[in-house]
Structure formats: structure tokens, C-alpha cells
Amino acid sequence: MIEALALSKRHGSRPALDDVSFTVPDGVLAALVGPAGAGKSTVLRLAVGLDRGSGAVLFDGEPYSRLPRPAHAVGVVLDPRALHPGRTARGHLRSLAAGAGVPRRRVDEVLEQAGVTGARRSRPQHFRRGAALRLAVAGALLGHPRTLLLDDPLTDLDDDSRAWLLDLLRVHADGGGSVLITASRAADVLAVADELVVLRRGRLAARGPASDLVAGLKAGVLVRASDPGLLAGAILRWGGDVEPCDDGALVVTGLDMAAVGEVARAEGVAVHELSRRTADLDAALLSLELPETELLPGANPGAVPGASAVPA
Known part of the structure; x- marks a missing residue:
């Protein structure tokens, strides 16, 4: 289990993280999502002691x-290109x-698991992004860790490597492990993520089961009509909400397409276009307001090991 407790860090006068807390239980694949600069990578760097801040990240407590043996507890991929230029893929592993302290025979096992056995004698500085990521994941798997941390692993991946990685992470979580990955776009991880932790400017914007968060987002109905002002007023009277667009169209929430069409018919307004408008997932997630929540049971930021400063 991963516990992030009251993580905070500043870059000069700007808060990179501000009191961020969340939990990734065993058997869960969680995605830390948000735009560039939201603090996602900072969370992972604090977790493994590569950066300093306040709060704590605990792995099984x-x-x-x-x-005592970090590689046997936590597998980490922060930069797939962080490889020794003079070593082959097998030599690196x-x-x-x-x-x-991992037996040598394990190297060939993870090379095969990652699908890069054929490149074991190649020097990885020449690898494409997909192959480099596979090799980095192979390194993270050497110690049979229960927990996996991966920073932005899906960016610029080929389709085969993306499918392989998502399947591996899903299988790892289903087998009782805990997985935390970062992504700039929630849509990239919805197919496999159990939980989403959404960051906005270093603060929690939302967290919870991915299916629940997505279900709570409002999709809209796009309507273009002969008299948008008349139609907007009628929609409001019928209990809908209206957001006008610059081009004269209306985005309606709170009423489905059939109801919007019925309102237009009742008002004698001609409809030129009526279509479903899917919510921009990431923008919608960032607009959610996080309800007040308590710290984990028994957690006290002043008493948690490492809470005053995440170890460097």
C-alpha cells in the first residue's frame, strides 16, 4: 500500500505541492493526472527520496x-532514458x-517479460521510446516488487508497447500489488485505472474511483437554433442550464437531447443542429471541487515518520 500524507514542496515562492494526501491500497492501479506543472512528478520524486519537502510517503507503513531492500519492495521508472551509454541492455540490467542483490538469472526473465530479449546485446541509447520504456520496466521488475511507480510512461509510446504496459500494470494490480502512474491526460489511463488522483497547480482537485468521477461529469447537448435567446430562456424555465458559445450555439446541461428538442418545438424555435457534446474529460475533472476529507485514520502529519521532511 502507498500512503501519501500531507505532501508539500515549494519551488522558490511557488508551491509545487500543497498538502497532498491520498492512498493506493493493495490491488489498486491509481493514476495521478493533471496538466504539466501540476506536481505529478514531484510526488514520485518525493516518494523515493530524490527531492525534499514536507509530509511523507509510506510503502506498507x-x-x-x-x-531494507528497496528494489524488492518498490519498482521505479522515472526516466526510461537514464541508462549507461556503454552497457548493453543485458549489462544494464x-x-x-x-x-x-538479485540473482543474475532474473535478468533474462525480465528481458523476456518485457519483450526485449532480442535486443539484449544492443546498447539502449539507440532504442526508441517504446523499447527504452520496456527495458526500464524490466529493471523495475527485477526484485519482484509489490509496488510500482511510473512517471508519465505512456507518452510517445507505440501501440504495441502501450498495450503491453497497460496489460502488465493491470495484471500486477490484480495480483495484489499497488501501482501508481502519472499521466497528463486522464483519457489515456481510464481503460485500466481503478482510482484517479487529480492535481491542479500542486493541489488536489479530485480523487476517487475512476468510474465514479467520470460518471459525475456533465456531458452536454449542443444546439443551434433560429432564436437562441428565446430558446435559452425556455431551457432555463424547463430546469436546464445553458452556456452560450461565441458562434451563437448553446451548450445545454441538465436536459437530454429529446427534452431540448421538445422545448424548441414548444417555443416554435427552428433547430438547425442538435447533437451530444462530450465533456472535455480533463477540463471537467479539474473543475471538480474536492470535498473536505480527513487524514487517514490515526495519521498525524507531525507524528508520521519522515513527515517533517521527506528523506533525500
Whole structure:
């Protein structure tokens, strides 16, 4: 289980993170989503001690710095291109395995699992994004960790590598592991994510089961009519909400397409276009207001191990 407790960090006068707390239980794949600069990568860097701030990230109750064998507990992929230029793919993994106390035979197992056995003698600085990401994930899997952390792994992936990665992460969570990945677009992870944690300018904008958050978003009805002002007033009287567009169209929420058409007919307004308008998922998620929530049971930011400063 991953517990992020009251994470905060500043970049000069600007807050990179402001009191961010969430939990990823065992068996759950969670996605940390938000636009560039929202603080997603900062969360992961704080989690593994590569950055300093206040608060704590615990893995099964312990901060990363206190794990006796970190690679056996947490698999981390922050930058797939962080590879030694002089080593082959197999040599890179053998070096990681030696440092983590993992038997050499495990190297060939993860190469096969990642689908890069054929490139084991190649130097990874020449790999494309998909192959480099596969090799990085192979390195993260060396110690059979229960927890996986991946920063923005889906960007610029080929279709085969994307499908492979999403399947691997889903299987890992279904097997009882906990997975936390970051993504700039929620739509990229909806197919596999159990939970979404949405960041906006370093603060929590929303969190919860992905299906519940998406179900709560309002889709709209786009209507173009001969008299948009008359139609807008009628829609409001019928209990709908109206947002006018610059081109004269109306976006209606609170009424379905059939009801909007019925309102127009009753008012004698000619309809030129009537269509469903899907909500912009990421914009809609960022507009949600997070209800007040308590810290995890028994959690006290002043008493949590590492709460005063995430270990570097």
C-alpha cells in the first residue's frame, strides 16, 4: 500500500505541492493526472527520496529510505532514458541486479517479460521510446516488487508497447500489488485505472474511483437554433442550464437531447443542429471541487515518520 500524507514542496515562492494526501491500497492501479506543472512528478520524486519537502510517503507503513531492500519492495521508472551509454541492455540490467542483490538469472526473465530479449546485446541509447520504456520496466521488475511507480510512461509510446504496459500494470494490480502512474491526460489511463488522483497547480482537485468521477461529469447537448435567446430562456424555465458559445450555439446541461428538442418545438424555435457534446474529460475533472476529507485514520502529519521532511 502507498500512503501519501500531507505532501508539500515549494519551488522558490511557488508551491509545487500543497498538502497532498491520498492512498493506493493493495490491488489498486491509481493514476495521478493533471496538466504539466501540476506536481505529478514531484510526488514520485518525493516518494523515493530524490527531492525534499514536507509530509511523507509510506510503502506498507515505511518510508522508502527505511526499506531494507528497496528494489524488492518498490519498482521505479522515472526516466526510461537514464541508462549507461556503454552497457548493453543485458549489462544494464545485470548492473542493477547486482546492486539490488538479485540473482543474475532474473535478468533474462525480465528481458523476456518485457519483450526485449532480442535486443539484449544492443546498447539502449539507440532504442526508441517504446523499447527504452520496456527495458526500464524490466529493471523495475527485477526484485519482484509489490509496488510500482511510473512517471508519465505512456507518452510517445507505440501501440504495441502501450498495450503491453497497460496489460502488465493491470495484471500486477490484480495480483495484489499497488501501482501508481502519472499521466497528463486522464483519457489515456481510464481503460485500466481503478482510482484517479487529480492535481491542479500542486493541489488536489479530485480523487476517487475512476468510474465514479467520470460518471459525475456533465456531458452536454449542443444546439443551434433560429432564436437562441428565446430558446435559452425556455431551457432555463424547463430546469436546464445553458452556456452560450461565441458562434451563437448553446451548450445545454441538465436536459437530454429529446427534452431540448421538445422545448424548441414548444417555443416554435427552428433547430438547425442538435447533437451530444462530450465533456472535455480533463477540463471537467479539474473543475471538480474536492470535498473536505480527513487524514487517514490515526495519521498525524507531525507524528508520521519522515513527515517533517521527506528523506533525500
